[in-house]
Amino acid sequence: xxxxxxxxxxxxxxxxxxxxxxxxxxxxxxxxxxxxxxxxxxxxxxxxxxxxxxxxxxxxxxxxxxxxxxxxxxxxxxxxxxxxxxxxxxxxxxxxxxxxxxxxxxxxxxxxxxxxxxxxxxxxxxxxxxxxxxxxxxxxxxxxxxxxxxxxxxxxxxxxxxxxxxxxxxxxxxxxxxxxxxxxxxxxxxxxxxxxxxxxxxxxxxxxxxxxxxxxxxxxxxxxxxxxxxxxxxxxxxxxxxxxxxxxxxxxxxxxxxxxxxxxxxxxxxxxxxxxxxxxxxxxxxxxxxxxxxxxxxxxxxxxxxxxxxxxxxxxxxxxxxxxxxxxxxxxxxxxxxxxxxxxxxxxxxxxxxxxxxxxxxxxxxxxxxxxxxxxxxxxxxx
Amino acid sequence: xxxxxxxxxxxxxxxxxxxxxxxxxxxxxxxxxxxxxxxxxxxxxxxxxxxxxxxxxxxxxxxxxxxxxxxxxxxxxxxxxxxxxxxxxxxxxxxxxxxxxxxxxxxxxxxxxxxxxxxxxxxxxxxxxxxxxxxxxxxxxxxxxxxxxxxxxxxxxxxxxxxxxxxxxxxxxxxxxxxxxxxxxxxxxxxxxxxxxxxxxxxxxxxxxxxxxxxxxxxxxxxxxxxxxxxxxxxxxxxxxxxxxxxxxxxxxxxxxxxxxxxxxxxxxxxxxxxxxxxxxxxxxxxxxxxxxxxxxxxxxxxxxxxxxxxxxxxxxxxxxxxxxxxxxxxxxxxxxxxxxxxxxxxxxxxxxxxxxxxxxxxxxxxxxxxxxxxxxxxxxxx
Numbered sequence: 001x002x003x004x005x006x007x008x009x010x011x012x013x014x015x016x017x018x019x020x021x022x023x024x025x026x027x028x029x030x031x032x033x034x035x036x037x038x039x040x041x042x043x044x045x046x047x048x049x050x051x052x053x054x055x056x057x058x059x060x061x062x063x064x065x066x067x068x069x070x071x072x073x074x075x076x077x078x079x080x081x082x083x084x085x086x087x088x089x090x091x092x093x094x095x096x097x098x099x100x101x102x103x104x105x106x107x108x109x110x111x112x113x114x115x116x117x118x119x120x121x122x123x124x125x126x127x128x129x130x131x132x133x134x135x136x137x138x139x140x141x142x143x144x145x146x147x148x149x150x151x152x153x154x155x156x157x158x159x160x161x162x163x164x165x166x167x168x169x170x171x172x173x174x175x176x177x178x179x180x181x182x183x184x185x186x187x188x189x190x191x192x193x194x195x196x197x198x199x200x201x202x203x204x205x206x207x208x209x210x211x212x213x214x215x216x217x218x219x220x221x222x223x224x225x226x227x228x229x230x231x232x233x234x235x236x237x238x239x240x241x242x243x244x245x246x247x248x249x250x251x252x253x254x255x256x257x258x259x260x261x262x263x264x265x266x267x268x269x270x271x272x273x274x275x276x277x278x279x280x281x282x283x284x285x286x287x288x289x290x291x292x293x294x295x296x297x298x299x300x301x302x303x304x305x306x307x308x309x310x311x312x313x314x315x316x317x318x319x320x321x322x323x324x325x326x327x328x329x330x331x332x333x334x335x336x337x338x339x340x341x342x343x344x345x346x347x348x349x350x351x352x353x354x355x356x357x358x359x360x361x362x363x364x365x366x367x368x369x370x371x372x373x374x375x376x377x378x379x380x381x382x383x
Numbered sequence: 384x385x386x387x388x389x390x391x392x393x394x395x396x397x398x399x400x401x402x403x404x405x406x407x408x409x410x411x412x413x414x415x416x417x418x419x420x421x422x423x424x425x426x427x428x429x430x431x432x433x434x435x436x437x438x439x440x441x442x443x444x445x446x447x448x449x450x451x452x453x454x455x456x457x458x459x460x461x462x463x464x465x466x467x468x469x470x471x472x473x474x475x476x477x478x479x480x481x482x483x484x485x486x487x488x489x490x491x492x493x494x495x496x497x498x499x500x501x502x503x504x505x506x507x508x509x510x511x512x513x514x515x516x517x518x519x520x521x522x523x524x525x526x527x528x529x530x531x532x533x534x535x536x537x538x539x540x541x542x543x544x545x546x547x548x549x550x551x552x553x554x555x556x557x558x559x560x561x562x563x564x565x566x567x568x569x570x571x572x573x574x575x576x577x578x579x580x581x582x583x584x585x586x587x588x589x590x591x592x593x594x595x596x597x598x599x600x601x602x603x604x605x606x607x608x609x610x611x612x613x614x615x616x617x618x619x620x621x622x623x624x625x626x627x628x629x630x631x632x633x634x635x636x637x638x639x640x641x642x643x644x645x646x647x648x649x650x651x652x653x654x655x656x657x658x659x660x661x662x663x664x665x666x667x668x669x670x671x672x673x674x675x676x677x678x679x680x681x682x683x684x685x686x687x688x689x690x691x692x693x694x695x696x697x698x699x700x701x702x703x704x705x706x707x708x709x710x711x712x713x714x715x716x717x718x719x720x721x722x723x724x725x726x727x728x729x730x731x732x733x734x735x736x737x738x739x740x741x742x743x744x745x746x747x748x749x750x751x752x753x754x755x756x757x758x759x760x761x762x763x764x765x766x
Contacts (some may be wrong), residue, residue: 055653086650089616090689091719094678118649121682121692128683171653224663225608225642233472244654251658259608259658259665261644266501267469269752270438270554271627275634275642277751280607282642295477299504300511304763306473309504312766316759323754336474368660369652371706376699380687383695 009209012357021353022168027176027198027346033191036178039161040185043142046106049186051084052119052126053110053179056171057144058086059241060180060345061110066237067341068189082187088118097125102133107141110179112171114149117376123154144178170364172244173349176342190338197342201350208350211329215284215351216358218327219258223284226258227276230288231265231314234336235344238288239264242348249352249363256359266313273317277324285321285328288344289314292335392592395740404736405549406556410581410729416574419561422544423568426525429489432569434467435502435509436493436562439554440527441469442624443563443728444493449620450724451572465570471501480508485516490524493562495554497532500759506537527561553747555627556732559725573721580725584733591733594712598667598734599741601710602641606667609641610659613671614648614697617719618727621671622647625731632735632746639742649696656700660707668704668711671727672697675718 016024026032051061062084069082085096109123123141130140142161145151155162163178174180176198181191201208215226226246228239239262251257263272265287276283289311296307304312318328331347333340356363399407409415434444445467452465468479492506506524513523525544528534538545546561557563559581564574584591598609609629611622622645634640646655648670659666672694679690687695701711714730716723739746 054650059654087616087647088649088689088693090676090679090693092616093689094680097680116653117692121685121689124683124685125680224665233470233475240654247655247658247662251655251660251662253661254663257658257662259642259644259662261642264470266471267437269755270499271442271623272630273755274749274751275630275640277634277754278636279630279634279640279642280637282607293473296473297477297480297508300507302504302507304766306471306476306504308763308766309500310471310473312759312762313755315762316757317755319758320755324751366657368657368707371660372652372656372696372700372703374699375702376695379695379698380691383687383691 005209005213008213008354008358009205012354015357022166023170023173023176023349023353024202026166026169027195028202032177032181033195036163036182036185036191039142039163039182042161043106043186044139046080047101047104048081048083049106049108049183050126051082051108051110051183052122053084053108054086054116054118055244056174057110057112057116057119057179058084059172059237059244060175061183062086063235063237063241064175064180064184064189064194064341065187067234067336068184068338069187080187082183085122086118088121093122093125097129102130102135102140105140108144108183109141109151109154110144111149111151112146112165112169112174112179114145114151117373120150123151127154142182144182168364172241172248173353173364175241175345176349193338194342194345197339197344198346199342200339201343201346205350207331208347209354211286211331211347211351212354212358214329215258215286216355218284219256222282223327224258225283226260227263227283227285228260228288229263229265229268229285231310232288232290232336235288235290235333236264238344245348245352248366249356250359250361251368252361256361265317266310269313269317276321276326281325283326285318285326287314287318287328287330289330289332290336291332294336388592388596391596391737391741392588395737398740405551406553406559406732406736407585409549409552410559410578411585415560415564416578419546419564419568419574422525422546422565425544426489426569427522429463430484430487431464431466432489432491432566433509434465434491434493434566435505436467436491437469437499437501438627439557440493440495440499440502440562441467442555442620442627443558444566445469446618446620446624447558447563447567447572447577447724447728448570450617450719451567451721452570463570465566468505469501471504476505476508480512485513485518485523488523491527491566492524492534492537493527494532494534495529495548495552495557495562497528497534500756503533506534510537525565527565551747555631556736556747558624558728559732576721577725577728580722580727581729582725583722584726584729588733590714591730592737594669594714594730594734595737595741597712598641598669599738601667602639605665606710607641608666609643610646610666610668611643611671612646612648612651612668614693615671615673615719618671618673618716619647621727628731628735631749632739633742633744634751635744639744648700649693652696652700659704659709664708666709668701668709670697670701670711670713672713672715673719674715677719
């Protein structure tokens, strides 16, 4: 086993140098933070930043922001509010667009292809509002997109900031590129430390490799559902990001493809644990745990703090699951800071890339989402 | 089949009159809204209402509030903010408790047992803060809980409002009781109409019965994962509520127990659809669709509105899934209002209750969550 593990590592690193796993190259590119900071330096400060993007253009940024931007910062009036608009619900958009102070709002349009219909539609809507309000679109929009496509044309037309994405970058592997790091810089997050953490995870490598090997072994044993189970409010949006990472990367054939599902600790002890414990034994669990928090309120009249409680609940749940025959793995973060978040991201990206290689799958493509889009276009054309 | 369907209905209704499905009795109790409104009339208006509750004490209320309280109301400063605190993350709680205007905050403690450790711990923390601020706890706390337990004692001690839950009511089936409707009334929601919609769904019955029969048939055919897939921001928290409803109610044995998972339309077309379309064919899909919205922005320069777009995407995705061999069902809401929301809740509760009966399961118990709690208590006692 030790040999095959080392073989796997060497083969994978060979593929990296052959340019098969470019998400790593981008994250390790020392010019990346400079490029982003230079673009940001041209922007005046806005009170609100709305990100128009969906799927891989949003989920990584949301996860990073939840983890590293101060929790509940939106309750403080002097701060910048970030809102990832990855929805197109008519009522939501109506209320949002009628309650915005447009003068104080900047929009970042993110799309690798440059013409994803949801963010493109919202862009058209907000562009019109900016123009109608007599404001300069050049100030209020920036773009993270490829060299071509609708958003690239718009960037050129209005003369706005345009951070260019390479064509080979897959959305769900793009958080450690301009996609995730441009909004992060605007939020004052230290992206150099995120990238430093990512580099450490890549150099270390074995954490990801062990996660991948265990995930696969358990999958082969019938644990076809992977529960991702963060015990931390600040890490809980990583669950959504990881679900896309695993589902879109590994869901390619009838014969293989784990189904990732989300549970949030300890909330889902009160919602899903009954099924995990006593239902069909087709699940494995990946916990995310935080050892030390920035703050830790004591519970009056008790001998425990909230940190004692949440970590005891995680341990209790993990032990009970193991006892019931539901295997678990845990990624432990000593503390939530930018370095740890970068490390977590790269570790999980490597895990999925390794599984893709083990399964002989086209990890970075997503052919299965075209059929629905085609029907949607036909319906819209005939409406 | 027609006969067995009618038999099933009759047997179930017999069980209802035998007192086996008490969640229906409570929702049909004409005194319920009066009791709640009387309690609410004693409360002065607060700017912020924080609900301390977890699992079944929170998920239904969250779903109702998202659907019926104006979207993004939190962006308007003159309104009441509702916050369901179903988390105990130390950093989150620290920031929250340091940013609250306690004078303007009311806390509702919800727990059927009356001593669930997470809301009880948070109550102790906020109670101390209220006392330290020289405020009267009687004004700032109310309780929705059983006749006994820690919360009931506290209610008595401080002389606060106490809405009493009957012991047989299961948390995940409690949204149409004081649990979900007390916060709803504070938000100005017409609970009489919610209950009217619930009554209609119960009288109609066959929608729920057909949903249950199809769910079961597909499960037996190997569609062991149920994707609940709302195409509406305002309905998306129903996914979390339904996941608990199905998981805790039906997850009782190794041999049977569908795994519900959440997808949000159209967001998850860009995150999970690849797996649903081309991965293992072990999934069935339950869509929630809204036909008409309150508002419907036109996209400038295009021949479609946002409603056209979201509904075309739902149809396109549904058609593509069916073509690929992933069966779907759709619950269509003509419009989101209180009656439709009540109808939806009762329909899905009946569906799960019917499935529980078909599987011969103890639908309203959750024995599988005790082992972890025991270990947690031991860890805390030894800390």
